[in-house]
Amino acid sequence: MADKPAVVLFSGGLDSTTVLAHAQRQGYRCHALSFRYGQRHETELACAKTIASRMGVARHVTIDFDLRQFGGSALTDNIDVPKSASVAEMPAGIPVTYVPARNTIFLSFALAWAETLGARDIFIGVNAMDYSGYPDCRPEFISAFVHLANVATKAGIEGSDGFQIHAPLMTLSKAQIIALGLSLGVDYAGTSSCYDPLPSGAPCGHCDACLLRAKGFEEAGVVDPLVQKFLGT
């Protein structure tokens, strides 16, 4: 088990860093996979690179492609990221930060890498509790992808053991995710969650991701070291 390979989808954010620490604690030899897909900023990729190195992953690969060729999301297109004063005031429904089929694309690449490595385990930090309402963060999506993976691949149809998608954060609140990460020794000061960070890399504080993160730290009773770092408090 100690050397069992796994692919971990890894954005450099709070959730995926927690997942990486969790997979490593379970004994997986982790291959971290990030994407430069035309997102508005490089902050999270810089965080991903530093954290992957610090956490000693087996390999860290960043795949480049440009979803701006399709458009259609505030994260990739020329649409403003919505800002609110609090989680309670976040607009209802699936927000414009939704990127069509993003997690489907990400998991497809993870599947390709896993099959190449001989790995059967893929980790993803999706969460259906304190989340933005994206359809590709739900348990139904993960189940559907597992089924697809096992009919789409040589490993799936020839092997005796199928692919597994681990989504260990699925039913955790943001506060519970933070508590889990802290128990695993995660340093959240190095993670980035903000959809629209300032040029300094500081979080904007008012996008959905910032608000959900702040609520999580508040409920966990812990000061966010990222905010502390930028505010100097």
Add this chain to the structure above:
Amino acid sequence: MADKPAVVLFSGGLDSTTVLAHAQRQGYRCHALSFRYGQRHETELACAKTIASRMGVARHVTIDFDLRQFGGSALTDNIDVPKSASVAEMPAGIPVTYVPARNTIFLSFALAWAETLGARDIFIGVNAMDYSGYPDCRPEFISAFVHLANVATKAGIEGSDGFQIHAPLMTLSKAQIIALGLSLGVDYAGTSSCYDPLPSGAPCGHCDACLLRAKGFEEAGVVDPLVQKFLGT
């Protein structure tokens, strides 16, 4: 119907060119999607560009990424493409030209574009008859992807009409595909099928794709205009 948008996976090969002609004949406004994924040669992409323009697609997008970062296939890695004297002598089983999760990745991008366009129809030229034995060319794979598409997307969970993946070649022999294409006016001289073309762009004649194509033209009782073009006969 005349203006119903569709995304067509389009490699510039015999199969996908036939599918494009078929979708256009059905009245779809076709958006052709190609990939530069680290394949060994650019011949098919050059063909795709020329054919897409000649056939008057609504838009042709080529997405770039590099599957060589993962390795593991003769089409992207430093492994020789197998050559045989005839279809009967092709090695059994899934060949080394299999690219892990390739069609899963391709369909994921097609889904992203379709959702952005407001399209619900995706066309793919997979074929489970005269094919190389790839797992992601089978009906089970297509069904699994349709299910995934409809739980993965905003359009899938909010809309009344789900995504459809059209695989009109699925149960056709290569000869039947060619007959269909010819009836739709496809000019196969511009298409490329070979896995390992010569620097001139001429097909090698002995990879699986060349052998299956040659057998198809033979059974259809038609001379392959591509071979004619390069042999000058």
